[in-house]
Amino acid sequence: MDWRSIPSLAALRAFDALARHGSLSAAARELNVTHAAVSQHLRALEADFGEVLARREGQGMQLTEAGHELAIALGEGFARIADGVSALRDRNAVRPVVVALTPSFAEAWLMPRMGGFWAAHPEIEVRLVPGVTLTDFRRDGIDVAIRFGGGDWPGLQAEPLALSAFVVVAAPHFTKARDLKGLLKLTGQDWFFSGASSEQQIWGKAIGVDFKAIGAREMANNGLVASAVRAGLGVSLQAKTLVAPDLASGQLISLHEGDPEGLGYYLVTRPDGLSHSARLFVRWLRRLAKA
Known part of the structure; x- marks a missing residue:
């Protein structure tokens, strides 16, 4: 210049x-x-x-x-x-790492693992901000976001964190349906979804189930949905990574799996750099996702 x-x-x-x-x-x-x-x-x-x-x-x-x-x-x-x-x-200031993420991802995937991060970095405060709407990084002071979608958010950097399949789950003896054709015969009252989970509604439309149109049972959060399904009250769409422990234990079974190309959870950051604490948190997330 x-x-x-x-x-x-x-x-x-x-x-x-x-x-x-x-x-x-x-x-x-x-x-x-x-x-x-x-x-x-x-x-x-x-x-x-x-x-x-x-x-x-x-x-x-x-x-x-x-x-x-x-x-x-x-x-x-x-x-x-x-x-x-x-x-x-x-960059080197000691301040909370503010993380925006979907409520279902926070509850089922991140929180059970957060103890490992705090054990390794007790000096770093992590503030989780669950929500279903997109946040403005600058306005809301967000350092890192875990967003669900196709990875295209203009002005932000996005990298795949967990692009695993979704799965329709139920208690072992709830229904004899074992394929998509059988699932589509279920009534609206057999389906449970969370109003705080945009993921479930996107996946539902991908397999031909519009929860709003069929009058499915809506719960306030995914924790209630999972509890209802474990109790044998219905079926639900979940990210496979989120219900992996239930599938492994046999508490839930898979009735159908899908994998829409590119759809999943992404690690999203601003392009202008992270604080030292946020960089440590992001590295930990990457290692966790690979494992």
Whole structure:
């Protein structure tokens, strides 16, 4: 970059403050300089660009069209600088690792394994934020997300964490159905799904079962769904990784398995780097998924 080709940063900072506050005096107070200094910076910028950037209007200043364009560019640029500085300062800061994830993944897969991470890193606090809606990483302070879908989230980095098949499960003697054709003959009251599990509804439509349309039994969370199915009250769609212990023990049996290409759980992060604590958590997740 040729720094000689752009105005001084002091002048650009002054104009950014003026644009945000709409007042020379307010901009001067923010920058801890005099009213005259901000006015001088404004005149210097206008001379440099050959454009009027702001006009006095009553007690304040009104930006021109050129002033608006410059203000938008400066706002975006200074915001990126602030993000970069904060990320660098936070890299080794001791703060919680905030993880957004689906409720079913948190309950059935992650929480039973979290003891291993805390045993290895007792100094790191991990704050889990279960939810079915997508979160805004910057707005919500999210470090890492475990999302369900096809891996395409613009502006974020996504890597497969668990792309295992889904499975229709039931207690051993609940139904004689052992294939998809037999399952599709079940009534809506035989199916259980969680309103907090987008995974189940996506998988259901993949095999031709729309839970809302058939009037399936909806539970508040996947823990209740699993309890109902273990008790022999119905069938449910689950990620195979989440019910592997139940299948291994024989408490549940598999009635049908599917594997929609690319559909599963993804480890999602921002492209601008992680704190030291978040990097340790991500490495632990990767090792766990491979195992």
